[in-house]
Structures are given as structure tokens and as C-alpha cells.
Amino acid sequence: MIQRDIASWTRKNADWFPVVSITGPRQSGKSTLVKAVFPEYQYENLEDPGVLAMALDDPVGFIRHRPQKLIIDEAQLAPELFNVIQVVSDEVGTPGQYVLSGSQNFMLLKQITQSLAGRVGLLKLMPLSYREAHGAVSELGVEDFVIRGGYPRLYDVDIPPEVYYENYLSTYITRDASGYVDPSNLSVFRNFIAACAEGCANLLNLTSLANDVGISPKTARSWLSLLESSYVVQLLQPYHANLRKRLTKTPKLFFYDTGLLCHLLGIRTTDQLLTSRHRGAVIEDFVISETAKRHMNAGRQPQLYFYRDDSKIEVDLLDMTNPTATELVEIKSSATYRSSFTRHLASVGNLIGVDVANQSVVMNADKTVMVGGRTVWSMRDWLLRE
Numbered sequence: 001m002i003q004r005d006i007a008s009w010t011r012k013n014a015d016w017f018p019v020v021s022i023t024g025p026r027q028s029g030k031s032t033l034v035k036a037v038f039p040e041y042q043y044e045n046l047e048d049p050g051v052l053a054m055a056l057d058d059p060v061g062f063i064r065h066r067p068q069k070l071i072i073d074e075a076q077l078a079p080e081l082f083n084v085i086q087v088v089s090d091e092v093g094t095p096g097q098y099v100l101s102g103s104q105n106f107m108l109l110k111q112i113t114q115s116l117a118g119r120v121g122l123l124k125l126m127p128l129s130y131r132e133a134h135g136a137v138s139e140l141g142v143e144d145f146v147i148r149g150g151y152p153r154l155y156d157v158d159i160p161p162e163v164y165y166e167n168y169l170s171t172y173i174t175r176d177a178s179g180y181v182d183p184s185n186l187s188v189f190r191n192f193i194a195a196c197a198e199g200c201a202n203l204l205n206l207t208s209l210a211n212d213v214g215i216s217p218k219t220a221r222s223w224l225s226l227l228e229s230s231y232v233v234q235l236l237q238p239y240h241a242n243l244r245k246r247l248t249k250t251p252k253l254f255f256y257d258t259g260l261l262c263h264l265l266g267i268r269t270t271d272q273l274l275t276s277r278h279r280g281a282v283i284e285d286f287v288i289s290e291t292a293k294r295h296m297n298a299g300r301q302p303q304l305y306f307y308r309d310d311s312k313i314e315v316d317l318l319d320m321t322n323p324t325a326t327e328l329v330e331i332k333s334s335a336t337y338r339s340s341f342t343r344h345l346a347s348v349g350n351l352i353g354v355d356v357a358n359q360s361v362v363m364n365a366d367k368t369v370m371v372g373g374r375t376v377w378s379m380r381d382w383l384l385r386e
Contacts, residue, residue, distance in 0.1 A: 013121030149259015197264035201281035
């Protein structure tokens, strides 16, 4: 098993809450994580038809006839279990009684909100970060990881990424989306995901996305929400404050995993990435998604934004997760440093009060250096920091 950075935070939550919930995209390693972190717990997987039948037929008996240290995988498949877990966990009153995980995140979180509010520690497990994968494969290059992506199975067996991701898309569409997308529209939904990839790192334009695949803007909004709740895509919100400048109110669209993104864009090799018109967008997506993973794995809720005003002054990333040390970051796919890279950092930093020491450029450089009081990070150093 590849060591996951979130493991210690997962265990801490079990010391504080009677229930721990772990959501995340399908195949991100949730089952492997919970079994490794809680080896003393009994494990039940509701995707087993026999186990699911018992949980549905007799939810009270299912919980009361099992140990109070219990992992329930794909727990959303038996909604009545949540009320029983609430009653039993309140009776016992100790932390660390139940661990719930699932891939249908919307349904799992809905049940938790209705039945277990205030009793549950909520965690998100994303695909492997570069830092995690590099810990297991020390020779792993950054661009190789960008194309291969972070889904653990890609590192468990020697499966070509294009084979893995095509099967992943088919599985996602048939198992997760089929309950929310009309069966006659599943192929159109697949095209919609591809259209999202084409629009990656750009301001979200739902009307354009809808027109690209021949659906209504209302349907496009619904499908985008489904992709968000499944942790396939994320919307990076614009920085918004009471400034004299007019700021954009439209979010940007990004993917959580660049392996899936590259597959949808037809990028299969590092040479193709270097010459692709999407190279800048993929690298921007990569740095933003890896920054989000770093915070989530440490138990921090990412507070990530971008800056753009009506003068077209833009900064790729504002990391406000630490409220006392906001970071301004420009992301460049270039290996050659230009002084123009910091032009907007200076003006936006002055405008919103971010010190030069917290302004950075992340780029495809060989090493990290200081330039004018700012850090110019090599991509690798940025990704490996804690």
C-alpha cells in the first residue's frame, strides 16, 4: 500500500467523533485506506449482495449484532442504517465507533446530514498526490505523473493509462451517473465530460458547454453539479472583496485529476504534453489540484481562489487557507523565467495586502530560487512541500 498523507488525520478524527465518514471519487483508495488505518475494525462492504440484503432487511439487527468498531463501505446503499447508527452511537457515547465510506458522495453526505450531524468527522480522499506517489516511486517525474494521474490502481498494476481511464469513464457513467442521467443521454453525458476538459482552466460558460453537446443550459448545470459532487471537477471561485476595481464573478473549471484530464484531451505522452495547445491549462490544473490535496490531506479545508478584474489583471491562485498568510501564486509551464511573470503579483499583492515574501511563481524550473524577495519554485519542490 502507498502511504497516504491523510492517514494520521483520519485516525485523529476517530479519537474525536463517534463516526468518521470518508468520501471521494471512485477508486481513489478509500477502502484500502480505512482497512489499513483501522485494522482492528470489522469490515462490511454493502456492494456484496448478501451483506446488502441483510442491511436492507434488518438494519437494526445489522448494526446491533456487530462490533461497535465497524467499517461500512458503500454505506449509502442502505439509508436506514444511518438512523440506527445515530441511536447506537449516542447510547455508547464513545468516539471511533463507526467508519463510513462511499463513492456516491451526494447520497452518502445527504444521509449523514439528515441523521448524523454533529456526530461525524468528514474527510475527503482524493487520488494520490505527487508527493504520495513519489514516496513510493522515487524516480517518478512530474510530467509523467501529470499524464498518468493519481488513481492508485495505476501504481498497483502496470496498466496503460488510456486503458484505465476509458474503463474508469465507462464505470463512472454506468454506475454513478446512470441514476441521475437518462439512459438515452449517457453518451451525451460522456461528451459533456470531454467538453469540460476542453474548457479546463477557463472561465465557466455553461451556455457554451450546453451548445457544444446539444443540451439545455439547465441540463448542463445539473450535470456539472453531478461531476462536482463526484469529485471529478471542481470550480475555483474568483476572489471577491470590497475593492475599487470590478472583479469577475464567474468561476473557473478544473479537474481533480490531470490523468483523466489528459486522457480526455488526447494527451498520451510527455512529448504530446509539451506541444499541446492545452499544456498551460493542464499545468495550471495540476498545481491547483495538488495544492487542494495538500491541504485536505492535512485536515485543512482549502480556501483557494483566483484574481481577475475588469482590467484583465489576473493571478492564477490565491491560497487563503491560512488566514494570516495568504499566498499569491502565478503558475507557468515554461522552464525559462521571465520578469513579466511577477508583474501581476506585484500589483495584486499591493491591492489586497499580500507581502512580497508570500508571492510565488511555480514553474518548470530545475531548482527553486529567490528573485526580488519572491520565491520562484521548481514544480517538484512545490509539490513535495508539506
